[in-house]
Amino acid sequence: MPKIEKTVLQNDPNEAESGARKPKTPGQSQENKSFCLDDHCPESQHEVLSVTDLIETVNEVSKLSIAHEIVVNQDFYVEESVLPPNSLEGRIMEMMYNAFWDHLEDQLSSIPPDFTCALELLKEVKEILLSLLLPRQNYLRNEIEEALDMDLLKQEAEHEALDVPHLSNYILNLMIRLCAPVRDEAVQKLESITDPVQLLKGIFHVLGLMKMDMVNYTIQNLRPYLQEHSVQYERTKFQQLLNKQPSLLDCTTKWLIKTAVDLTTPSPSSPESPSSSRMACSPPNWAANNSELPSSTMVLYEGYVNLLLWDSDIEEFPETLLMDRMRLREIESQLNQLTILASVLLVARSFSGNTLFSTPKFLDKLKCITKALMEEFNPRPEEAMVSVSEQVSYEIHQGLKNVGLNALSSEKTASLIGQLQNIAKKENCVRSIIDQRSRFFLKCCLVHGMQESLLDFPGGLILIKEELAELGWKFVNLMHHNQQVFSPYYEEILKDIIPPAQAQEKEVESV
Known part of the structure; x- marks a missing residue:
């Protein structure tokens, strides 16, 4: 409370x-x-x-x-x-x-x-x-x-x-x-x-x-x-x-400009791509970039999702969202926890098969154990994942034994523990994919609405569908309220970012 x-x-x-x-x-x-x-x-x-x-x-x-x-x-x-x-x-x-x-x-x-x-x-x-x-x-x-x-x-x-x-x-x-x-x-x-x-x-x-x-x-x-x-x-x-104070929207303007630039700039890995941080202080040159013009709605929704990756050490938070800054930090924290949870469950399922995971009782037990052990993840991720890997491998061993299936060999057990412990690294392949799909789902919820997004739920996230849907409702309600309040200001800013001659507002058909 x-x-x-x-x-x-x-x-x-x-x-x-x-x-x-x-x-x-x-x-x-x-x-x-x-x-x-x-x-x-x-x-x-x-x-x-x-x-x-x-x-x-x-x-x-x-x-x-x-x-x-x-x-x-x-x-x-x-x-x-x-x-x-x-x-x-x-x-x-x-x-x-x-x-x-x-x-x-x-x-x-x-x-x-x-x-x-x-x-x-x-x-x-x-x-x-x-x-x-x-x-x-x-x-x-x-x-x-x-x-x-x-x-x-x-x-x-x-x-x-x-x-x-x-x-x-x-x-x-x-x-x-x-x-x-x-x-x-x-x-x-x-x-x-x-x-x-x-x-x-x-x-x-x-x-x-x-x-x-x-x-x-x-x-x-x-x-x-x-x-x-x-x-x-x-x-x-x-x-x-x-x-x-007329300058009260300066950081909001920077935020929207940077979002528009990031939407149309090639990957930073490309040597020819300009730095988005360098371009973030001035509107993008659409003609020079030969970029497809994004809709103002898409820029705003992309900006909302980017708030869940905000680096407060180098970026000034948009003034129009300051009152929700702590709420967004909490949503970001919950999203990271769900990413770790989904990664653990996917790795575990790949070793134990669908037989155990088709049992709601086993899945719920594994979720509860993982969530409890992940409470120490932020300060000590490696240590937390050691505990998770040991307990999850034990539960899988017992679960397979209880349903009359062969337990994992020592080689597979070692591989399972190693892959689970590797989730502590941000660059872990499974964790990165889950993180991208989770944020993509939140963006879909903004664009298409919750009901349609739940009908087309991303693959790989089905094991955390209930938890991610609850977080999605929270995020969408918060951002839609913000959009209703500050839409005149966003429209005025985006009007200067997206050239009027090209800015035929498009209905968003796909993300």
């Missing part, structure tokens, strides 16, 4: 009209580069802004990011923040927290009692209680306003007549009426506390949880509305950012 510490911000009713803004030419200076849409931008993409502009930008980016997260992440919710106990921030927060409650206890224990902190606390409690009410709960709203009338409570405090235990019990009874069922136990535990300071302390903590519950309830109810209006909302917010 993803975590976030911000509440949902409502749509700004005075939003500017959206529309595509023509980007600066790719050859323009990268100095004074645009501000970031997330915390993972390279330093070169930051601009020094005035304090006022910076605050406004942060607010706009926050609204855009939260709205986008709610729409694309169905598991999005607000969760209680727990700082690491040994961290500096955690220790400081704990010291300040304890100091406040100790100070409150000293004030209430003094003679005569000092209600200064208690009044501030009650004022904040009142605001939280009112924020938990639904619009229709006017009777309860009036009751809270009357029971926690701050002017009246201040007068009672001045006359040393403020009854803190009575007010705490009233608040506690109100919380019982307002809390979600998941908080019933926490509220009930407060009923046994007799010390007024400890009771207020517990009330304040549980109220924080109840406020978080209300935020999540709001998100749940807001999601259908945001899904209906998210495209226009996100495009409008992005346009507001673009109005402040």
Whole structure:
């Protein structure tokens, strides 16, 4: 589950009209580069802004990011923040927290009692209680306003007549009426506390949880509305950012130019082929290259798939996809894991035949074993594949024995283990082919749709069809949402990349 510490911000009713803004030419200076849409931008993409502009930008980016997260992440919710106990921030927060409650206890224990902190606390409690009410709960709203009338409570405090235990019990009874069922136990535990300071302390903590519950309830109810209006909302917010910083599309332009060049440039192994990195900063010369013109849609879809091979050390991420950068990294990681899994299963099947692999129980067991042992693949690929090869060869040996077939000879067993261990290398033939076909499948899903792509599933990937299909749905939904939001900007950029005289947009009949 993803975590976030911000509440949902409502749509700004005075939003500017959206529309595509023509980007600066790719050859323009990268100095004074645009501000970031997330915390993972390279330093070169930051601009020094005035304090006022910076605050406004942060607010706009926050609204855009939260709205986008709610729409694309169905598991999005607000969760209680727990700082690491040994961290500096955690220790400081704990010291300040304890100091406040100790100070409150000293004030209430003094003679005569000092209600200064208690009044501030009650004022904040009142605001939280009112924020938990639904619009229709006017009777309860009036009751809270009357029971926690701050002017009246201040007068009672001045006359040393403020009854803190009575007010705490009233608040506690109100919380019982307002809390979600998941908080019933926490509220009930407060009923046994007799010390007024400890009771207020517990009330304040549980109220924080109840406020978080209300935020999540709001998100749940807001999601259908945001899904209906998210495209226009996100495009409008992005346009507001673009109005402040016209160079905000520079990296997106570079990305699309490089994609167009790569689609039409011969293989880099050819001595006559120009370097795509050298050409990536300027539109391709279609006449000079004598290249067949790709459609703008094909350039965009190819660019989407290329994001799963992004080298963050040398390439600046497209601004229009920064909010989904971590999601794309996760999809890339899952795709790599599926590539390894499919490679292992194909090699294993080539040694054991179809008899074992036609049994769903055996295939599922082999998948579970391989997935579990692959958890250490990224830090130590060679060691992980040694474990995989040993366990897979053992399972095949036992499986053949169980169905009455001859076990693998020692030579074949050694060959099986060697081929499985060789999958740890990126240049492994089986792994390379599976990787290419997996990415090709994702591109087909973008071009032809999921249903048609599943009917024409690539050979060699059938053993991971269910897992790859699930990943395909995730990737396609994410990219199609991005395409809907930013299509005017992409069209404006691609119009300059693909010459208008030749750019008769073609329907994509084949990938």
